[in-house]
Amino acid sequence: MGNDRYDVVVVGAGPAGSSAALLMANNNLSVAMLERGPYPGSKNMSGGTIASMPFQEILPEYWNIDGIPLERKIVSDELWMLDNDSAVKMGFSGKKFGYAPYNKFSILRYKFDKWYADQAVAAGAKLFNNCLAIDLVYHKTGLLSKKVDGVVLEGGDIIHADLVVLAEGSSAALTQKIGLRQRLNPADMTLYVKEVLELPSGKIEERFSLEGDEGAVIGMVGYPTSPAIGKGGIWTNKDSLSIVVGAYLNQIVNKGLNPLQLMERFKSHPMIKKLIEGAKPIKYLAHTIPKGGFKKIPTLVDDGVIVVGDAAEMISGRRGIDLAMITGKFAAEAAAQACALDDYSRETLSSYVKRIKGSFFYENMRKGKNVEEYFNTYQDSDFLITKAMNDLAFKYFKQDLENNKIRLRKMIEELKNMQPLQKTGKDLLYGLQNWEVW
Incomplete structure (x- = not known):
C-alpha cells in the first residue's frame, strides 16, 4: 500500500465520501476510499x-437500479x-409522493451505505475497509513550502x-488535527440513540x-427529551421500525439524563x-451529530484538501444525508477541475466553497444561524412551547x-401567564426552524 498513488484519497465511505468517490471515478480520476469500519455503514x-x-x-x-x-x-x-x-400533530399524507420521482425513501x-460504496467501486474507485487515516503526508516543494x-x-x-477529501463524519478527527475545524464542545453536538425493532x-x-x-416518518419534539432540547422519531422500514431519540450533549450531561x-x-x-407493540429489538446504535450550525462551519478547503458532509457541519434541521451527498458532488466537481489544471491549491479548490454558498441549503443554514445559541440559552423553550x-x-x-x-380569552390569558407572549412567539419561531418546518 505504501507505493500506491491516486489522484484523490477520500477519507470516509458514508454518503458524502461515496458520492464524491463515485462521481470522481466516473470522471476517470483514480480514487482510494478509506473506511475505518469493517464495511461502509x-x-x-x-x-x-x-x-x-x-x-x-x-x-x-436511482430507484430503478437493481439491488438498491x-x-x-x-x-x-x-x-x-x-x-x-x-x-398535537401536523404533517402531510398523499399518494403523490408514492410515484416517481418520489419524495424520499426510508x-x-x-x-444502504455498503451498497452505495459498492457503486463507487463499480465505477472504478478502490475501497479499503478497516483503514484509519491519522494524518496527512506532505511533499516538500521548497525550503519553506510543501504540498499535500x-x-x-x-x-x-x-x-x-x-487531493484529500475529508468525509470523516461528525468526529472529524483529522479535519481537527490539521486545523480546519475547531474541536466541538458538548453544546455544539447532539447525542442520539437508535433501536431497530422487527x-x-x-x-x-x-x-x-x-x-x-x-x-411513514413521524418526527417528535417536546416530552421525549424534556428537560433537554432534542428530538425523537419513528421511521417505517419494510419489516422493521427505526426509532430514534436524542438531545444536545451538554444538556444531557448537565441535567443527568441517561440516553x-x-x-x-x-x-x-x-x-x-x-405503534411499536409486539416489536422485537434487533439492533441498537448510538451516534453524535454536529449541531454547531452556520456559525461553526469550518474552513472547507485548504491546499490539497476538501472537507465534506458532517465533518463540514453540513446539517440543516432534519436534513443531513442528502446534504452530505450534495457536498460530495460539489467536491467531485472541484476535484475534476483541479485535476484538469493540475492545480490543487486553495484558490483552485475554492470553487467548492462557491458551490456550497450558492446551494439551497446554505441559505437555510444561514437563516437558522441563531437556533443552536437560542436553545442553549433557553433550554426549556422546546418543552414549554409543546406543552402550551x-x-x-x-x-x-x-x-x-x-x-x-370566553374560551378564546381564557386561552390567551393562559398563554400570558406561562411567559410573555413575545417570548412564546420566539420559542415557536426558533422551534419551527429547528424542526425544519419553516
Missing part, C-alpha cells in the same frame, strides 16, 4: 431517509408535539494522492395506514407504545358550556 446511524431530488443529482432514477436497498417510499411525513399523554444505513501528498494510516502505511410488514401498514411499500432512559421513556409514551400547544389544543377541542369568545 457499520459505524453509521441516522433516522433513515434519503431525499429523492438531491440523490438524483448523483444517480438519476430502499425500504419504503415515504408518503406520510408528520411532526408531533408531545406532552406526557397527548400530541433506508437502513448499514445496508496523501494520508498516513494507522500502522504507518501511506497512501499517496494529490415488526411484520402487515402490522406496519395497518398501524401507520399504509398500503404495500408505502412508508437509554430517554429511549425507554419515549417507547412508553401512550402515543408511541401502541397541547394544553391549548385540549381546551380548543373540548366540548363544554362556554361560548367561543
